[in-house]
Amino acid sequence: MKNQSPLVISFEFYPPKSREGAVNLQQSALALDAMTPDFFSVTFGAGGSTREGTIDIVKTLQEKTRTAVAPHISCIGFNREGLVSVLRQYKSLGVKRIVALRGDLPSGMGSIGEFKYASELVKLIREETGDYFHIEVAAYPEYHPQAKHALSDVLNLKRKIEAGANGAITQYFFNPDAYFYFLEECAREQIFIPIVPGIMPIMHFSKLMRFSETCGAEIPRWLYKRLEAYGDDVESIRQYGIEVVHHLCQRLIVGGAPGLHFYTLNHAELSLQILQQLDINSMRMNEKVYEAIKN
Template structure:
């Protein structure tokens, strides 16, 4: 973890693009609450195969114009170089300076993966087209990508993204701090020197969390699962316990030198803010 202490800490919040005008109004309220904490940036997700393309663009530009740096997610699977290039030009002309570059998922029914099949190819293309204009975030998987053949293949995939020109990485969410420490240690030994920021998922709904975690390969520790199961439909107890678990996780990560936190908000302000305030991040102080 020593390599991570050299990097300036940054804190960020992630949204997904709302489907309706009412959803956009609700997101604006969430954004205003989170903006008061002065995060370094917001990020906005991009649906499988570009399915939320226009909504992502609208959300990114709306948030960006309101004064806080906003980073659009951009996935390459199922897309052409031309369409990706158009997006990059649009974002650059509007003052966007950070991109979250991902492979993405191929929607069901879509046969061809597109001209760029992997995230490292997308990173290379962004650098080829725009030089050093964008800071490029890529994904990292402390508990390994669910489609990786093995641990070494997973690390090699990450290495390719770094060598293609990634600036920093944001991890898949996890609840086991040791998995993050082990991943960072492996990156250090492999000579991969860049900020690796933990992605953190607040716990607010057990059934949704369990379903999503099983799908994406994020392990919920048995003791956490059992306690959440015991609460049944008691949402207040689930939130309170979840807040304690996630706060302790963040405390441990930051104390060990993690270069910040990226909150997966699910378009809700209070769960992430509760952890933020527990960590005394009002002035983004160092631990």
């Protein structure tokens, strides 16, 4: 099924820890800005540990690029007053899109705060700001590591939608069937909001394995064995990774995915190469023409 709406393309950044990292982030954002994405998202550390850094990056991206910025907000470790304060800051900056997450409790922090679930955060945002924000939430085609069972994960997404979420971004995956089966499960539960697949360019084998173990993303055996065989040959890993992720994106778009959300790790090169191979700008332009004719 071909998607008949313009593809939503977005890129995720995280607050850097050094001046060099900040310079690299700016350079990456400027390069990706040329692709006219729909938005940049900026992560929010566990328990709000990068709160000020997230806000600073939001301001920088607003100043340096033409792209809308969607900061992440997580509720674990926060009380209502603290979350309302963050929302007010973003309203004052003209932010119109939020990525609302449960988040993780930092090591050493004893209390999870007033909120346990992302659905509670979405409800708070709607209570405090009405329809001002477009709210994205998380979805897990291969299921959250803490989910009791597959259906509970889908029902958690449904609760977030009932609380007021507009769309969802998935955890990354490399098996497109996992995404399409997940959409079928969502449809059975009357979930029809846009669910944009998260895409992880492959830069380093060891880092990919570490990230995947933490978040529960599966590395298919065929991919694991090929990456393992390259050993320390970083360039071969990247080139093979571009090929794999390019084909993944093709499958998703042809299958009707509403967009692509790239986890950049603050680097533009691989995301750019994948999108250029897809000829994404021509693809989006054709879809915008289709929408104009249809309307």
